[in-house]
Amino acid sequence: MITPIAFADSLRIGSVDFVSPDEIKVLLDIEAPNYVALNTGVARPFPRINNYVLLPSESGFLVGQIEWITIERSQYPKRKGMQDFGVIDLPFPLRKMSLIPLGVLHEEKKDKKSTYKFTRGVEFFPTVGDPVLLPSQQQLKSIVESGDNRRVKIGISPLASNADVFVDPDRLFGRHLAILGNTGSGKSCSVAGMIRWSIEAARKAKDSESSINSRFIILDPNGEYSRAFSDMDNVNVYAVEADEQNGVKQLQVPLWFWNSTEWCAFTQASSGAQKPTLIQALRAVRDRQVSISTQTPSYMMRRFLRTVVSILSIEKSQGNPWGNFPKDKSFFDKLKAWQNELVANVEYTRQENLSLQLLKTKVDQLVQAREINYPVWVFAPQDVDELIELASAAHSAFGGSDKGAFSIDADIPRPFTGEELLRSIEATSELMGTSAYVEMMLIRIRTLLSDSRMKMITTCDDDLTLEKWLDDYICPSGTDAGVITIIDLSLVPAEIVHIITAVIARMTLESLQRYKKVNGGKTLPTTLVMEEAHTFIRRYAINTDEMPISSMCTQVFEKIAREGRKFGLGLVLSSQRPSELSPTVLSQCNTFLLHRISNDRDQELVNKLVPDNLRGLLRELPSLPSQRAILLGWASELPVMVHMNYLNEEHRPQSNDPDYWNIWTATDEPQEVDWGTVAHDWQDAGQIREDLNVLLESGSDEEV
Numbered sequence: 001m002i003t004p005i006a007f008a009d010s011l012r013i014g015s016v017d018f019v020s021p022d023e024i025k026v027l028l029d030i031e032a033p034n035y036v037a038l039n040t041g042v043a044r045p046f047p048r049i050n051n052y053v054l055l056p057s058e059s060g061f062l063v064g065q066i067e068w069i070t071i072e073r074s075q076y077p078k079r080k081g082m083q084d085f086g087v088i089d090l091p092f093p094l095r096k097m098s099l100i101p102l103g104v105l106h107e108e109k110k111d112k113k114s115t116y117k118f119t120r121g122v123e124f125f126p127t128v129g130d131p132v133l134l135p136s137q138q139q140l141k142s143i144v145e146s147g148d149n150r151r152v153k154i155g156i157s158p159l160a161s162n163a164d165v166f167v168d169p170d171r172l173f174g175r176h177l178a179i180l181g182n183t184g185s186g187k188s189c190s191v192a193g194m195i196r197w198s199i200e201a202a203r204k205a206k207d208s209e210s211s212i213n214s215r216f217i218i219l220d221p222n223g224e225y226s227r228a229f230s231d232m233d234n235v236n237v238y239a240v241e242a243d244e245q246n247g248v249k250q251l252q253v254p255l256w257f258w259n260s261t262e263w264c265a266f267t268q269a270s271s272g273a274q275k276p277t278l279i280q281a282l283r284a285v286r287d288r289q290v291s292i293s294t295q296t297p298s299y300m301m302r303r304f305l306r307t308v309v310s311i312l313s314i315e316k317s318q319g320n321p322w323g324n325f326p327k328d329k330s331f332f333d334k335l336k337a338w339q340n341e342l343v344a345n346v347e348y349t350r351q352e353n354l355s356l357q358l359l360k361t362k363v364d365q366l367v368q369a370r371e372i373n374y375p376v377w378v379f380a381p382q383d384v385d386e387l388i389e390l391a392s393a394a395h396s397a398f399g400g401s402d403k404g405a406f407s408i409d410a411d412i413p414r415p416f417t418g419e420e421l422l423r424s425i426e427a428t429s430e431l432m433g434t435s436a437y438v439e440m441m442l443i444r445i446r447t448l449l450s451d452s453r454m455k456m457i458t459t460c461d462d463d464l465t466l467e468k469w470l471d472d473y474i475c476p477s478g479t480d481a482g483v484i485t486i487i488d489l490s491l492v493p494a495e496i497v498h499i500i501t502a503v504i505a506r507m508t509l510e511s512l513q514r515y516k517k518v519n520g521g522k523t524l525p526t527t528l529v530m531e532e533a534h535t536f537i538r539r540y541a542i543n544t545d546e547m548p549i550s551s552m553c554t555q556v557f558e559k560i561a562r563e564g565r566k567f568g569l570g571l572v573l574s575s576q577r578p579s580e581l582s583p584t585v586l587s588q589c590n591t592f593l594l595h596r597i598s599n600d601r602d603q604e605l606v607n608k609l610v611p612d613n614l615r616g617l618l619r620e621l622p623s624l625p626s627q628r629a630i631l632l633g634w635a636s637e638l639p640v641m642v643h644m645n646y647l648n649e650e651h652r653p654q655s656n657d658p659d660y661w662n663i664w665t666a667t668d669e670p671q672e673v674d675w676g677t678v679a680h681d682w683q684d685a686g687q688i689r690e691d692l693n694v695l696l697e698s699g700s701d702e703e704v
Contacts (some may be wrong), residue, residue, distance in 0.1 A: 011133040013037075013046075016055065016126050017096065024055070024064055024125075026132050028095040042137050042161065047097060050159050050617055050641060052143055054133045055099075057124045060106040060116075061133075063143055063638075064099030065617070072096055101125070102638050105135075105143060114138075118146035118637055137161060146637040152201045154194065154631075155642040165642050169198050171635040173527045173570035176561060176588055180578045180606065181595025186626045187574050188653040190593055190644055191218075191529060192228045194572070195484070196651060199232070214482035215475050215526040217508060219501055221535060223490035224653035231651070234481050236472065239488035240456060251487060252460040252469070253500050255418055255448075256286075257507060259411035265552040266499050267444045273437035277429050280310060282410040285424040297347045301356070302398035304341060309395050311432050312388045321379035329377050330433045332370055335363050337430065348398075355397035359390040413466050413507075418449040418459070453493045457500060470511055473504070474526065501536050502553040509560050512567040523568030528560065533573040534580040554582050561588035579605045590634035593642075596624040610639075617641070 013032040018025035028047070037046035045051075047069050054061040071093045103120040116139055135143065141163040150166035157163045172194070179194075181187045195216050202212045211233055218225050226248065229235045242250040258266070260279050269275040284307060311334065315321060321331050342360040344353045366383060370376070416424075422445060429435040448454050467477070475483045492500055508528055515524050530536060537558075540551040560571055561584065573589065575581055579601040586609065597603055598621075607618055610632060617630055617639045624630070627646075632639035663671055 011136070012131050013053065013134055014097075014132045016128050016130045016132065019125055019128065021125070022100070023067075024099040024101060026053075026097050026099060028097065032095070037134055044134075044161065046134065047095075048159070050620070052102075052135055052140060052160065053099065054105065054135050054139065055126045055130055056133065057104070057126060059123045060104050061135075061139070062122060062124070062126060063102045063105050063118065063135075064132075065102055065639075067098045067100050069095065069097045099132075105139060116142035118143050120637055143638070144640055151205065152194075152198050153645065154197060155629075155644040157640050158628075158643050159641050162643075165631065165636075165640060167631070167635045169201075172591055173198075173525075173572070174565055175590035175634045176565070176571040176573075177591045177593065177635070178573045178575070178578070178586065178589040179593045179595070180573075180575055180597065180602070181624075181629070182598055183576050184626070185595035185597075185624070186629070186644065187576070187595055188224055188531070188655045189627075189647050190595070190629065191531070191572065191574050192225065192651060192653050193645060193647050195527075195529075196229070196232075196647070197645060199482070211481035213480040215485075215524070216483075216529060217474070217485045217487070217504075217526065218529040219487050219489060219504065219531060219536075221489045221497075221532045222655065223488045224531070224655045225486045226488055226654075228651055228653050229484050229486070232484065235484045235486065237486045237488065238473070240453070240491040248488070249472075251457055251492075251500075252464060253457055253503050254415070254460040254464060254469075255421070255458045256415045257413050257469075257503050258499065259506070261411075261552060262499055262502060262506075265549045266448070266496070267441045269441055270437075273432075273434040274441050276314065277425065277432055277434045277438055278441065279410045280307065280432065281421065281424040281428040283310075284428060285416045285421050286410065286412050286414040297345050298349075298352060298398055301345075301348070301352075302395065302400050305391060305395040305398060306400050307428060307431050308338060309388065309391045312384070312391060314432075316384050316388065321384045322381065331379065332367070332377060334431065334433050335367050339363055339367060352394075352397050355390075355394040359387075359394045362387055362390050415465075418445065421445065422449075448496070451493065451495075453491075454496055457492065457496070469507075474508060474511060475524075498536060498549045498553040501530075502556045505530075505553075505560060506556045509556075509564060509567065509569055512564075512569050516567050525568040525570070527570045527572060528564075529572040529574070530557065531574045533575040533585075534577040537573065537575075537582050537585050538580055539582050554585075558582055558584045561585045578602050591631075591636070592633050594618070594621060594630045594632070595628070596626075597621040 012029065014026045014028040016024060017027040033046045035045070037044045047066060049066055049069065051066050053064050053066065055064060056062075072095075073093060101122045103118055104123055106117050106119065108115045108117060140160045144157045144160040144163040144165060147166070147168065149168040149170065152169055152172070153164055153166050155165050157165050177194075179187050179190050195218075199212050199214055202214065206212065220226075223239070226237050226239070226246075230247075237246075237248045238251040239248045240251055242248055260282055263269070263278060263282065264275050267274070267278065269278050284303060287303060287306070315331055315334075339360070342356055342363060344356060348356070366379065366387070422442065425438060425442060425445070426435075429438045448458065471477055473485055473487075475481075487504060489497055489501065505528060508526065512524055512526060516522065536550075537554050538550055540548070540554055557571070560569060564571060571585075571589075573581070573585065577599070578586065578597075579599070586605075592606075592609065594606060597606060603618070603621060606621070610618065617632075620641070621630070627644050629642050629644060630639060631642050
């Protein structure tokens with residue numbers, strides 16, 4: 001029978017030769033294994049880079065990870081039980097290795113059996129001469145299989161005797177996950193696998209065939225995921241072109257979802273005249289408390305007065321009424337234009353007509369005083385204040401809020417059409433005297449409204465409401481069934497793809513914020529997956545006057561990265577160029593799954609994401625084969641090499657490499673090309689839909 005001391009001595013492989021807070025050097029014994037270790041009773045390759053070893057300490061075993069191995073020439077050493085050679089010193093190779101201290105493996109006794117638990121952090125460092133041991137099979141698995149709430153198996157660890165690698169989904173998705181690697185390294189399979197394995201583990205834990213209350217929204221720029229979850233329940237696929245036969249629905253992101261920032265970015269509105277005009281027009285067009293068919297003259301006058309109050313406040317804050325010519329002349333022109341609108345009406349109440357008459361009298365007084373030869377264009381501050389007071393009183397008399405036009409939020413998702421927005425901008429620019437400055441902005445909006453490709457997405461069904469959109473894209477009301485929403489962005493026009501992506505992401509965040517508000521602080525855990533993240537979450541220059549569309553999209557995801565966790569929104573990024581990603585978003589990701597990365601800049605950035613003492617493991621990134629990855633961060637107690645679970649071919653995203661050779665050499669079924677079909681679909685699809693809509697509206701059944 002082997003005693004505990006003898007067993008521990010049989011696991012010894014060397015002794016500590018050097019100690020620092022981030023590195024421990026070990027001198028291997030001559031008797032230590034050269035290729036395969038049999039000390040623990042199981043054949044195991046040793047020594048190997050990134051393997052684990054143990055160093056006994058007061059609190060248990062210090063766990064070290066092998067960073068490098070070398071041979072150092074030295075004098076001929078003494079062997080155990082042998083006399084000194086002593087006469088001549090001969091050079092002899094000594095093996096040394098460097099360890100990265102990771103944490104402590106604590107031993108616990110339960111029913112006279114030893115169990116182990118690994119925790120990060122070092123309590124006591126060893127000293128020179130302390131023994132270094134090989135971990136037993138049980139200890140090795142305890143290192144890799146450490147952590148609480150290990151619920152989802154994602155693979156095995158080839159460096160730890162194929163121990164199972166589990167993760168806690170709360171840590172994985174709740175603190176944001178970045179999956180990084182070159183093209184073809186297995187990123188997309190890892191994304192699809194993480195979602196599938198998490199749902200399967202939840203269903204197994206629930207011990208029921210019923211749906212799992214999970215929500216995944218996949219923004220897919222390449223159209224890879226449309227069939228990856230076809231075997232699962234409650235999977236909704238949306239694309240630019242609907243395909244009912246394959247279960248693909250029409251993607252709809254209406255214009256009235258866009259907020260003022262997104263409209264300003266799309267129209268490239270300048271901050272001088274265009275942006276204030278656009279924001280005021282959005283306020284006006286969103287103020288649709290009654291339908292168009294029931295808009296009374298009183299209601300229309302209230303909207304007009306609200307705009308007047310807003311413009312007067314802006315003019316006063318900018319000092320235009322008492323400024324220099326010609327700005328003060330433009331203020332006079334506004335007053336003169338308003339004279340024709342401030343007209344009494346028999347449909348107004350007595351109070352409404354009275355307040356309107358008082359305002360018109362003041363405007364007439366100010367205009368007539370300047371319709372003389374050599375007029376003074378400067379307006380006295382007290383006249384402007386009185387004008388604002390009378391306009392506010394008239395607005396209140398017509399049922400407006402005391403807060404004036406600014407009580408209407410320009411970002412409230414209230415329905416309006418593109419034509420209504422155009423008319424609102426034109427009317428607002430007339431009132432604000434900015435008509436000459438908004439022409440280019442109007443042209444961009446008209447282009448959006450006339451492009452058939454964009455209309456398919458932004459001009460939606462009349463019955464589409466905010467509630468219905470949230471039901472379809474996030475999760476249905478009145479049920480706890482989980483949903484996977486796949487949004488295929490592959491055919492979205494380049495002019496609006498960043499806008500559409502930003503709107504969907506922002507609407508998801510804001511809907512969860514409001515869900516928490518109306519449900520007493522409860523959250524609705526949801527995961528937003530962004531493929532090809534380097535395209536939509538790019539780093540951008542901060543010191544720029546205008547906000548490009550791509551930068552605006554990045555800012556939406558930066559807000560999600562910073563605040564999403566508090567509202568139950570997790571973020572999963574997949575990218576092949578981490579060096580191009582926003583530093584703000586990357587810094588908020590607490591877990592990283594790293595596939596093969598070859599680019600020097602990308603490797604350098606990844607190295608900056610981890611502590612100095614963990615960078616040894618990352619040196620394997622350029623040589624990682626497919627299906628291998630390094631998991632590190634919040635979801636893993638320690639950095640670990642993972643051989644990812646196998647994903648059936650029908651469950652993988654459609655991102656395989658082109659099959660050149662088989663197509664070149666195919667003899668049985670050669671692949672023929674029919675460009676006519678492609679050209680017809682490319683050129684005529686949008687026009688056919690427009691013609692069909694016209695026929696349907698005409699009501700002619702025979703023509704249809």
